[in-house]
Amino acid sequence: MRSRKSSRGILSRLVWAALRGRPSVGDERLAERGVATEGRPYMSFRMIETQRLLLRPFTSDDLDEFVLLCADPEVMRYIGSGEPQSRERAEMRFNALIKHWNDHAFGPFAVATKTGDEFTGFCGLQFLDNTAEIEVGFRLAKRFWAMGLATEAAKASLRFGFEELRLDRIVAVVQPENIASSRVIEKIGLRYVKDARFYDTDVKYYAINREEYRPDDSKQE
Numbered sequence: 001m002r003s004r005k006s007s008r009g010i011l012s013r014l015v016w017a018a019l020r021g022r023p024s025v026g027d028e029r030l031a032e033r034g035v036a037t038e039g040r041p042y043m044s045f046r047m048i049e050t051q052r053l054l055l056r057p058f059t060s061d062d063l064d065e066f067v068l069l070c071a072d073p074e075v076m077r078y079i080g081s082g083e084p085q086s087r088e089r090a091e092m093r094f095n096a097l098i099k100h101w102n103d104h105a106f107g108p109f110a111v112a113t114k115t116g117d118e119f120t121g122f123c124g125l126q127f128l129d130n131t132a133e134i135e136v137g138f139r140l141a142k143r144f145w146a147m148g149l150a151t152e153a154a155k156a157s158l159r160f161g162f163e164e165l166r167l168d169r170i171v172a173v174v175q176p177e178n179i180a181s182s183r184v185i186e187k188i189g190l191r192y193v194k195d196a197r198f199y200d201t202d203v204k205y206y207a208i209n210r211e212e213y214r215p216d217d218s219k220q221e
């Protein structure tokens with residue numbers, strides 16, 4: 001397990017992230033991508049704090065933990081083909097997550113513990129496979145499962161989507177056997193809509209519209 005990092009260390013890595021230009025993308029670029037921007041404040045460098053977690057930009061320090069996450073057969077069991085990923089493929093995915101932020105001004109956050117900034121995995125919003133729809137997704141390292149952390153991070157992501165990005169709808173897709181993920185999706189308020197096929201796999205497709213969304217009182221700063 002990684003040792004606790006000093007706040008100075010965390011700050012310098014976040015500054016690094018900011019200098020890499022991940023946040024600070026304006027409404028114009030969201031509008032170009034078809035994301036509603038009317039009434040939404042200019043979005044700048046963004047982190048979200050929940051009760052136990054920090055949802056923050058990825059940094060280069062996260063890469064090794066990310067590779068380990070994607071190499072774990074249990075973590076990858078219900079993702080795509082169900083195969084663990086090589087370092088090369090995981091690095092491609094890592095770069096794609098960062099590119100998503102740069103291209104669209106939103107994307108999956110790195111999820112870290114508030115005490116110690118330990119990388120737990122990722123959670124957030126991204127375009128659903130070749131569509132203009134936006135999905136919420138999450139992936140946590142096994143030692144962080146069964147503590148309600150995915151639900152906590154996913155709730156914060158939903159709130160970010162509806163309250164800051166001012167999205168009209170957020171969807172989620174999950175392989176039918178992935179009970180834990182389905183449960184998280186249902187707990188945050190999405191409803192099953194249909195069976196579908198995305199990412200070359202059969203999935204259950206869930207959705208929540210803006211008018212159905214009810215924020216809870218979970219801590220978020």
Ligand SMILES: CC(C)(COP(=O)(O)OP(=O)(O)OC[C@H]1O[C@@H](n2cnc3c(N)ncnc32)[C@H](O)[C@@H]1OP(=O)(O)O)[C@@H](O)C(=O)NCCC(=O)NCCS
Nearest residue numbers: 075138139140145146147148149150151174179180181183
């Ligand atoms: C899916 C995942 C993110 C869930 O993370 P988590 O932090 O353990 O989730 P939470 O603790 O917030 O909630 C899990 C829920 O599923 C339930 N659950 C887990 N496994 C279950 C099982 N086999 N049968 C029934 N319920 C199960 C838990 O009891 C809990 O529900 P509850 O609060 O009503 O008791 C985590 O398992 C993971 O990273 N899996 C691998 C990656 C993945 O599949 N991502 C999703 C792709 S769609």
